[in-house]
Amino acid sequence: MELSLLLIKGLIIFAVFGITLLIATYSTYAERKVAAFIQDRVGPNRAGPFGLAQPLADAVKLFFKEEFVPANANKFLFIAGPSLAMLTACMSSAVIPFGGTLIIGGEAIHLQAIEVNIGILYVFGIVALGVYGIMIGGWASNNKFSLLGAIRAASQNISYELAMGMSIIALLLVTGTLSMRDIAAQQGQELFGISGLNWNIFYQPVGFLIFIICAFAETNRVPFDLPECETELVGGYHTEYSSMGMGLYLFAEYVNIFVASAVMATLYFGGYNFPFMHQLGLPHNVVTILGTVVLFAKIFFFIFFFMWVRWTLPRFRYDQLMNLGWKILIPLSILNVIVTGGAILLKAELF
Amino acid sequence: MQSLSNRAKKLEKKPMNFSERMYLPAIFQGLSITMRHFFKKKATIKYPEETRPMSAVWRGLHVLKRDEKGRERCTACGLCAVACPAEAITMVAGERKRGEENLYREEKYAISYEINMLRCIFCGLCEEACPKAAIFLQNDKVAPARYERDEFIYGKDRLVEPMPIQNL
């Protein structure tokens, strides 16, 4: 019994890891397609049908390039940088509940790699570690542009983590738990008589807005991609990287986007819950599987949104970025916490 | 100062109002614009499968014509080379031997005739200069991209029109 449980856990962990990597791989393809479509082009369409083998071709290309280490770079840290970025990016998808429970042979199996009761904190901790990958890599390159990119990344991430944390605190006031599984399950309750629509976005619209802006900053995406700002810093922190070092950095960015999308979908958009999920009268396992499909649809929408924004907006200037972070988002998020707390107290008074 | 055309617009830098300072309305406007482009017809022509329609007077790859009996028309007079503004044409003239009358129309013919497609600007002046109506620029072929420079020097093997089947 114990062994089969371990086996199932192992399988789920393996599947989550595989899916994360697969989605990140195809995000690179999707990014190019979305960019092309928005610019009235067709995008990669030569490798395989519709260019679907393009990520593979890119990977092969990167593998066969020379792994170049600059002469005065710190060799160990130079290699540790991208590895750390990739490692932390892959770790955070472990706590995301990708579905409810499957009941097989009377056993309830949670579609989640590991359950920790401080899921959100875990995600935040790992995401905060991610900036070390960029900093170490940028510093070890022994290049001014890389160093500037690394410094920018560090200060940007710290500034936006504050606002992000505050927006999460407001959310936690509503949910009363830090566990991703519980937060996802809570959103399956009824709202206006429609089951599975008790989504946190209806309670925390401002919090979500702050969260998504910070998510853009945390993943170093346009309009906040100042660490790799090509126009000013050549390539920012990965200027000196070639071959798979570069590949890992780029890949880590897409894994981060996937994780950020999954976290947003889980925290604010009901996770694997969908409207009328309990009123359809479907068997439990079917609802679970449908829920997983719905969750992935939400995740894909957010990934698409990341790309959509990237090909729409220009980059912020660095002082604008800092103004937005410190003078607007942080006060706004504190206000959000206060208003949320007040509303909860008021509700407890009245009802 | 008096404006000459009365079309000059005076621009004032107004301080941004609240909705502009929020950025969000402008961002959604931008997002809707890009979304409209997402579903627009694409401008790309998928080249090897599709080709751009060429005009009837398109000047493409050269061809050295044969006459109705399958003989090469070119007499190596060199007028095309003189007319060529890009100096893309070189040739070596030779005398037609006895027994070669079915190959070359005139007593003098081009032993070698080369056009450097990297120099050629496809102006068509060679075609206009030719007194024997021997060289033409086709309107349905282009000189394709190649990997080596010397592959762009087209000799007679690639320029002369292939022999019509009945004359072989």
Ligand code: SF4
């Ligand atoms: S087309 Fe113009 S440039 Fe080209 S070979 Fe003829 S005369 Fe020269």
Ligand code: SF4
């Ligand atoms: S192609 Fe025409 S102009 Fe040129 S050498 Fe031959 S006959 Fe003369």
